[in-house]
Amino acid sequence: MEPIPAPSIDLVSLAPVLVLTVFGIMVLVTDLFIGKNKSALVFISLTGLLMAAISSLAKYDLPVYSFNGAYIVDHLSVFFTFIFCISSALAILVSIDFNQREGIKVGEYYSLILFCTVGMVLLASSTDMIMIFLGIEIVSICLYVLAGIRRNDPKSNEAALKYFLLGAFATGFLLYGMALIYGTTGSTKLTIIAEMIREGSVRSEPLMLMGVVLLIIGFGFKVASVPFHMWAPDVYQGAPTPVTAFMAVGPKAATLAAFFRVFAETMPEISPSWGILLYILSVLSMFIGNLGAIMQTNIKRLLAFSSVAHVGYLLIAIIAKNSLGSASLMFYMLAYAFMIFGAFGIVILIGRKGDENLEIENYSGLAYKHPILALSMTIFLLSLGGLPPLAGFVAKFYIFSAALKEGFVVLVILAVLNSAISFYYYLKVVVYMYMKEPIKEFNITLSPMTLFVVAIALFGTLHLGIFPGPIIALAQY
């Protein structure tokens, strides 16, 4: 018998994944042995995230392909790994006080966040459809569980179940699409698929197209774009607030990174066929997201609809499919992470045990009682809307200029129009905070860790808005 050839293994490329996995297991094991005080777990998790972020820099001379072209370390993946680590760290920090308040088991919680980060890193670094599928599944399963981690809360259970059922459904489409593309190109590796498309040696053009469409449907569900967004408001509302913030940023960023890789990088040649589809999805997402948000009275649902609209903006970066598009995607997601964690941090602060104060009315008169909180919330919301000179504006500006460079003027104008609509509901919250009398006493415990997250987010939102230069230079590299 001839010997099996040795596989090509490059553990250094894989370092962030390995570090995070190890630390995830470590959190689980440590949880068993330490007593009531679980703060050690936070420390371990944060160390893991920090080390993962550092280890992602281990490779230079990017891009580096490894594992027979299934894994890549390039600029996009490194930058996104940083975004994931930052957003997961913020999610952990913002959960500390929340978990104590709501009595959530922290051991599994933190390890699931770490494993979820593993999935995200894999998603952003994979150049093989099987890997992308696995990454999506790791991320999704973690999120199903995290959404339902508050088991005594029927809303949380409902969110988890809904998310799971619909997510499984969407996974079917994704997998089917991948199978069709594999069938027409004979490979799951994105590089080979790209080459075949470039040479025009795909076996059946229509079948390939079907596969592409099914992929869009699968990805579209995972990033909650219209018409596959229906789960988002319910799940965002039902899931524990830190989890909502977490899933609004990291997993979405990861899926978009993979989305960008599969579409903009692998098949730009057939972009007329998928571009028009994404164009429609993007416009629909923006309009339905923004219009849907207007009538919402629950702040989490409002932010859920607004996140649907933001996906609409982000899809523009994929449609633009140029290098400016990928840079703007990175910048946007980083800015988005700060804005979302800031806003949700304040949502968490406003709530207390047994009464989460999620109605917008509950924000009435916040400015009189806690002017700094109200001002921060205002900044986050206006930044989400895209007001200069905040981070959200620069981010949108980048995406739009990427699209303008490719000549999508109408799309950009529609997006700008939508930004204008979005101010309607962002300002609604601001008006409540500044112009209405409080409807009841605020009973806010200013928990230090959550405040810390808000402070970081505030710094990020302002810094990225006023001095975007260095980060943009990094993103464009």
Place this chain on the structure above:
Amino acid sequence: MFSYCWIILFAPIAGFTILSWYGNRMSRERVGMFGCATVGLSFLVTLVALSELLLDAEKQKGAVSTLYNWVTAGSFSLNLSILIDPLSVFMLLIVTGVGFVIHVYSIGYMREDPEYSRFFAYMNLFIFSMSVLVMAADFFFLIVGWALVGLASYLLIGFWKEKTSAVLAARKAFVMNVIGDVGMIIAAFMIFDHLGTLNFLDVFTLAGEAFRPNDDAILLITLFLLVGAFAKSAQIPLHTWLPDAMEGPTPVSALIHAATMVTAGVYLVARCHVLYELAPYTMYLIATVGVVTAIFAGSMGMVQYDIKRVIAYSTMSQLGYMFLAAGVGMYSIAMFHLMTHAFFKALLFLGAGSVIHGSNDEQDIRQMGGLRQAMPITHITFLIGSLALAGFPLTSGFFSKEAIIINAYHSDMGNIVFWAIAVLGAAMTGFYIFRVYFYTFVGQPRTSVHAHESPPIMTAPLVLLAFFSLTVGFGGYMVDDFLATYFGMHMPHPDDPVFETIGVGAGLVGIAAAIVFYMTGKDRLEFIKQMLAPVYDLLFHKYYIDEIYDYLIVKPTRATGAFMEEKVERDGIDMAVDQVGTQVREVSRVISLWQSGKVRTYAFNMIVGVVIILMFVVFQ
């Protein structure tokens, strides 16, 4: 060069920040002083810049001062920079100068208000926004300033937030302004798409080569810019917010709705005159809309009873004149009228504020009367303002309005129709403002309220503005010389005594008509009987003529005005604008209902989405 001009921006924004954070902890005097000082500082710096421009003709070409390179995306970059040239300095003089006077006035007017510091914070924010708007060196910051001004006016109109009508008016103004902003943004994108830059200087240099006159592209760009200009300057059909905006405090009306914000549209057209000259069709449209607004608003001003609403309609009408001037290519005349209007209209608003203040917050002119004795200074200054507005010879309004009316016929793009309508509007102007004047100041008090003169802190600004309302008219040639470098031409002086006399006469006829109707009208009969017994007989006969006049002129005019307000305003334009809001909320509600919460529905919707997408792909 001109880097010190950043102080003009920094002073009011610093005022806003400090007042909004520490305002509640400062004493009232200090809040007022501080709020005025920041604007005063801006004004002084503007004066320095002005002197520099005047002394050195070389600098009049304009200079860009860049503070910081903000973002760079691909080949395109955004800098924090300001443009200092004759036009921007000219506007700054009005914004900070008149703004300063109004700030001082507010110290007295708002003295009783519990939220004194918030008011001054917002006023400072407004001055800052307006300065951004006029100092912007590219379309981007122009739009930023444009939107900020909208925000500041929203805050100021809705300042008395317990007053529902004020909040609604603020919201309406905001929505209208956002419509304008969107138009501007679209225009900016189109400019960027065609020229690859947003910088004013570059755009205006490149435009000549990039566009042929009346190209589709340049027409669209100028039209979209015009949406913004019309929304800000309350021209038909985007004007409905202005009368409602009178719900705000009176100094706000003076600052925003007379002197500064509403003139932004005229400024925009003047600033982009290079683009507009490439689009003569759009120019024609501007002139038409301007002249139509002028008589439309004038006719409505004639039937209003709220003193501030009359002046608001008058503002719309005068803005119509400015657009008429800009539309026929006489930019420097438009700017000249903008300046004289800023003085006398601010004066009228502040005078109205003084009247309202003095008669215990009464705004209905039917409840006033005889304030002449009780408020002598207000009376005299208001009279001066009215004369200037009506274009009484040798007041400031006379010079600027005459120039517009005469050029409406004599300039290359003018015609006899513009001229005729403008003359008609001038007559209306004289009529409605003196109607207010007679109702308010002449005769006897109609209510038992004892009016009192306002404190010196309020009357001093009135006197100052009255002085300028009388005198700035003589500076017309200086203004023209100063702005000539930017517009590249001097204003012509057509010599046509007949048309000129008719123009002047129209205003006088309007005043005379007001005298006839309101000094001697039916409701004045008792008063006249008592006061003017010797001439009673004569007047009695006049009364007979009045009846004829009444049927021939007054009734039809009133009916037209009422019709305009009822049908065109309420049912037409207002409805259309309100419907936009209602429909948006309706769509939102449908989307929320669609979100039923049932997984089965969600899955079903997904399937439908999938099928539609597949159909789209398969049958493509």
Place this chain on the structure above:
Amino acid sequence: MELLIFYPLAGLCVIFALGVVFNKNPIGSAMSLIAMMLGLAGIFVLQQAHFIAILQIIIYAGAIMVLFMFVIMLLNLKGDDAVWKKREKNTLLTVLTGLLIAGVLYKVLEITSAGEFDSPAHVLETFGTVREVGTILFTEFVLPFEVASILLLVAMIGAVVLAKSKVD
């Protein structure tokens, strides 16, 4: 020759798949599913994928379906469950969507059958054997193979978290 076996097998698969959907009794549904899996395994054999066929039978028809049966029997699910019957139906919409899907699928078939596929003749003799599958798993697809273990770990943690008996 191959087609002679393929079509009956495929037909059976479709029939049993429909059986899963239309069967009123959960046990009947589950049994139909097993039968369908067996049919699929047969098709895999036709494709020279013996190893996959065996895995299909062991894992799906064996392990997973036994689990299904356990759950069904333990929960004592019956087809005439009142809640199940009470669910709202929108027959018209369902039928319409079904027709649409059918139409689209037909069109897809039409388009794809027009395409030319090169024959899969150059498949190696060893294709689909245990050795070949193993080699590929440990060389070319070693990373997905390993990453799958993380996925399983996560799923396990999740199951434990959600199914712990004590509600905290």
